[in-house]
Amino acid sequence: MFELIAIPLGWIMRLIYNIVGSYGMSILIFTLLVKACTIPSTYKQQVNTARRGLLSPKLEKIRKSYANNPTKMQEEQNKLFTEEGINISAGCLSGIVTCIVLMGVYQVVVRPMSFILNMKNDVAPATDLLKAWLESNQITEKYLQARPELIILKYAESHPEIFASISGFNEKIAGFENTFFGLDLGGQPSLHPENGWTFSALVLAALPVLCFLAQILLTFISQRHMKKQDPESAKTMGSMNLMLYMMPVMTLWMGYSFPAGLNFYWLINSISSVVLTLGIYRYLTPERVLVINEKEKQKQLAKGPGWMQRMMDMSAQMQQEQMNAAQGGNRTRYADGDDGMSRKERAEYDRKLIEAARRRAAEKYGEEYPDDGFEPDELD
8 A cells, every 4th residue: 555655756756856866855855845735734723723712612611511411512512613614624634644655755765776766676686686695795684674675775885796797787776876964864773883883873863863852842832832722622632642742752763663764754844844833823813813713614614514523413413312212212122132123123223223313414414315214213
């Protein structure tokens, strides 16, 4: 799957590399291009948070009124968001795109021969030649299996004679610039460098730490502004706040597991995210948020609720209907052993309950849904 994502990313990276002639500069430019594409989604996310903050008094009232009825509380919150024209699913795209692109970039970084140099067919024979040479010289390369292309590039520079039997191989490799200001982007950050603490090893080891610090800064800025703009939502996040601070720790751990190129991408991405987030927060003044809120409210109301809101509405409705069914009605109750239904009959009845709930949800939003004529008493 991620290789399919890496293919178009590889095309873009190859195009940039052919223009600038530097792999490190290609990653830098590519990262900024990706970040530029996520600006609309990031902006929507921050606007959404600011608009939710305007509803804090109403949301707090709902939480107090239905503290003992979570289903009804969720239903009333969704109803409020619909009335105010707030799409609770807005802004999710930015995070999803970041994760998907990260995995795609990983493929491009560890396989530059395939995606940048267009030498995919040479990888297998070159790997065999390198393995034979390493064995004959009793040298161990622990990343050869996971990242053969990076190891091949490493030895092609210092021992080009290994690959002399592959026509045109060394000529193609010779012009590839895999560094950025002297930093080998195919290198592996480590706290225990094999050749001691050289300047290059020190810079490599510092990359994951810099990524960690940039992520911590981004998380702190985001949390600070959320508490300011939407204090009620910030209070209810609970353990989610801990998870947000765990992500930078995961970044630090992964940084020492992945090559420098991916750390470089993640560092540039994090720094640009900090700059973008601060810029959007500075733009969204309280006065501007009020104006945007009114415009977005009318715009969203004209479009109707988003798919996530509809799903949550339907879920809340179905939960309420099941509670009504459990409390009794004109039809036999669901309790095991006293409903008189076989498993097959009960499964079929449950299916019809769900279909009926979906039909009612569709009617609520003015849409059509096939009507099988089934209208259980529990839905009344």
